[in-house]
Amino acid sequence: MEKIILLSNILRDKGLPVSIRSTKDAFSAYKIFKNRPELREALFSVYVKDMRHSEAFMDAYNEVFGVLDEENDESSGSGKGERIKSSEEQTPGEVTEGINIEDLAEIQPEIQDIFDSRTDESQILDRDMSTLNTFDPEIFELCRRLGMKIANRRSRRLRRSKKMRPDIRRSIRRNMKHGGTIIELMRAEPRERKSQHIFLSDVSGSCDWISNWFFCIVYAAQKTFYRSRFFDFDSRVIETTHLLDEDDLYDAFRNLRESRIRNLMLHGTSNMYTAFSDFLENVNFTGKSCIVILSDCRDWAGPRKDGVPESAELVAEMSERARKVLILNPEPKKKWDVVDSCVSIYRDAGAAVKEVRTLRQLAEVIEGL
Structure with a gap:
């Protein structure tokens, strides 16, 4: 146990996220693979959750256990010439240091460790989404994993409610x-709760890339939403629900961008009055529907009457006809109701407004729907 504790401490000093659970899993692996050449790979699978940490792990492992001499292992017969006997091949009374499948399952780190303990991901999760304005494969993959995590938690919550x-x-x-x-x-x-979820995503210039990450998370978690529909809007509404049926998230994301280019919806200006009017006229929803709107609540091009945007009346109509209208605002609260922000006006119209300035906040709100 002393060697595993020492290895964990060295890895922490090198910047790897090592939790107490990881140390326990590593000790379980150590007991199974002790004095075997597979020990390094087993500990690698427990400790290394980001391939960028591979070199740091190898240095720490060699410092604790020494450099593995593969040639000596092979010549001594402890390497590839050794075979693990199955339980059927063992003779009565024979004791072997076999590897149990149940033991292997126990040493696997849980999803929570893989997801939450990575320092780089934690920084991305808490960054202002307005700064995530370029296509980054790491952010793309992170959104996919966020959506899968949301789907797992929502499914577990649904199973509990059915008991x-x-x-x-x-x-x-x-x-x-x-x-x-x-x-x-x-x-x-x-x-029996079958609330339809309708997602409206503001794709104007101020919410362009934020709406992309919003789509990625909803795509990965869509199976836990009943008859969900997805729409893009700026001054009009375009349904993109069919993109949720794509087999691969990357293909769906690429087709989403192409759809916005074809419909001239890149870096546009939002007119929520015409967009919401189009939505109410052409989209059917019931009193069990939940309408989720991603928007900064800035109706730049919409008409106003006595300083109040006329789109507020349409939000009020949505609130009356639907079970709930929830607006996800990517701006910090200190910017709400400043200049042309209409947060309080939409609240008075019956909509609930929540801050989703970071990916973590966005994921938590979607999970709670």
Whole structure:
């Protein structure tokens, strides 16, 4: 155990994110692969969650365990000439240091460790999304993993909600014939909740790249949303729901950008009055629908009456017809209601507004829908 603790401390000093759980997993791997040439690869799979840390791990491993002499291992017969016997090949009473599949499963780091403990990703998650304005494969992959994590958590929450909990009132009535003794336990029927989610993404110049990351996260988490639909808008509304059916996120992202180019929706100016009018006229939704709007609430080109944007009346109509209207604002709260920001006006119209200045905030809000 001392060597594993020493290795963990050296890796922390070198900048690798090593948690207590990782150290425990490494010790489990050490007990299984001790004195075997596979030890280095086993510890590598536990500690290294970013290939950029590979060299630092190798230096730390060699410092603790020494440089692996592969030629000596092969000549001594402890290398590739050695074969692990299966349980069927073992003779009665024979004790071998075999590798159990269950033991291998236990040493795998959990998804939470892989996702949350990487320093570089944590910095990206907490960066202002307005600075993420170029195509970066790392951010692209991070959004995909965020969406998958959201989908897993939403699915787990849905399964829990479907569990039939005991219905005390019905159980008491049913067991009156037994003198009040609870013999037959009655369970409540699960509530059927099928709220349609409609996503509206502002693709004007101020929200261009933010809307891209929004689409990537929704794409990866879409299976947990019932009959979800996706729309882009600036001064009009274009439905892009069909892009959610693409087999690959990269293809969906590329086709999304091409769709915006074809419809002249790159670096445009938002007119929420005409866009929301188009949406209300052409999109059917019910009182069970949840409308999620990604926008900075700045109706640049929309008409105003007595200083109040007329799009507020359309937001009020959405709020009356839908179950909920939620606006995700990528601007910090200190900029709300400044100059032409309409946050308070849209709130008064019945919409809820939440700050999603970072990818972490955006993911948390989408997960809670």
